[in-house]
Amino acid sequence: MKLKRTLKYLLLLILLSSLGFLYGFSNHRNGEKKVEKINIDFESDENNFLTHGMVNKLLIQNDKSVQNQAKSVIDLYRLEKEILKNPYIEKASLFITIDGTLNSLIKQRTPIARVIADDETYYLDSQGVKVPLSDNYSARVPLITGVQKDQNLGEVNQLLRKIIADDFLKKEIVGIHFENSKECLLTVRSGNYKVEFGGLQEIDQKFRKLKAFYNKAFRDSTIHKYKTINIKYHNQVVGVK
Template identity: 55%
Template sequence: MRLKSFVKYMLPLVLFGLLVFLYGFTSSRNASKKIAKIEVEFEAGDNHFLTHQMVNKLLIQNQKSVVNQPKSMLDLHGLEQSVLTNPYVEKASVFASINGVLKTVIKQREPIARLIEKSTSYYVDRDGVKIPLSQNFSARVPLVSGVESATEIKEITQLVNLILSDNFLKKEVTGIQKNEAGEYVFNVRSGDYKIEFGNFINADVKFKKLKAFYNKAYADKTIDNYQTINVKYHNQVVCTK
């Protein structure tokens, strides 16, 4: 009876000890496994600005490539931070697989407008973050001038986001200028006329008036008769021929 009781109580302990040993052995073996290759995956498909080679150059640890380094020696957080230093990267995730592959998943910043200043030019994304121009790709986004300060960049970002939320307007508006009076003027794709939008106040109402005018002008086939379309004033659209 004593032997059976001894076996009854010792068997779980032996099995638990065996599991701990196997886990430790597997973990140690996995940690000593070396990185065999690097894989880079871009979210949302297009990777216009970054190339796989550019990302590989960011995956450097102790001034050398991570390939052939043991997994236990990797600083994954540090590698993620290195990738995030690239101005084209919005989010990054770096992890090592069981089979020795270091995988990097990247979401690139998406430009919504190109700002032109006196001596420089750059893109901004939907959050107003500046993105440098690239030799690899030129984004087809509205050109914006007359905007320089952080407050102005924040406002133009909100304005462009409103334009991009409308399927018609995001194709129609090709450029935006902010004049000395602090008012916005739009260049459009469908003609040589300008849209005088005014300041950023009541932007939603102004866009609704503009869309209603477009519907009527296209139906009447009179859109080409105008030089300016002014939506600055309350409850009306003023046009000049």
């Protein structure tokens, strides 16, 4: 009985050792397999600023393309960090399949405004990050002028996010000018008048007032008679003809 139990444990040990050897051998062979193909996909098929070739050139390790390098030497984490240094890339996810294909899923930054400041011009993305202009693509987004160096772009971004979340405002508002670091003036698509928005407080309430004013002014066709529409004061809209 004792011998039988010993043989049973010995057989189990041999089986486990064999499985470990086979796993190690398979893992070694898999690691030695080379990256034979690079597949690049853009999230939501958006690659306005970037091309597949531009991303491919970012996939560099040991001063050469990762293609034809052994899978075991590819540091995916480091490659992702290098890719994210590109100012047009918001997220990057890399993985290698068993057949030796390196898959790259790239999310491009989404510009929501173009900012013209005293010393620089750039896009502002949905995360409030500055994105440089590109020779490959010019985004049709609201133009922001009068931004001061010390101005809080987070507050500006909050206003922009409210605009792009509303289908009407997204089409209507084409420009934002800061007369100082605290108050802004909106340029609209529907006419030559300006909208005095004021400070970046009570944003939702101000846009509700503007849309209510529009509803009446468009209905009675008086909208084009106005030079300015002031919505910065609490609970009132002042239209100047």
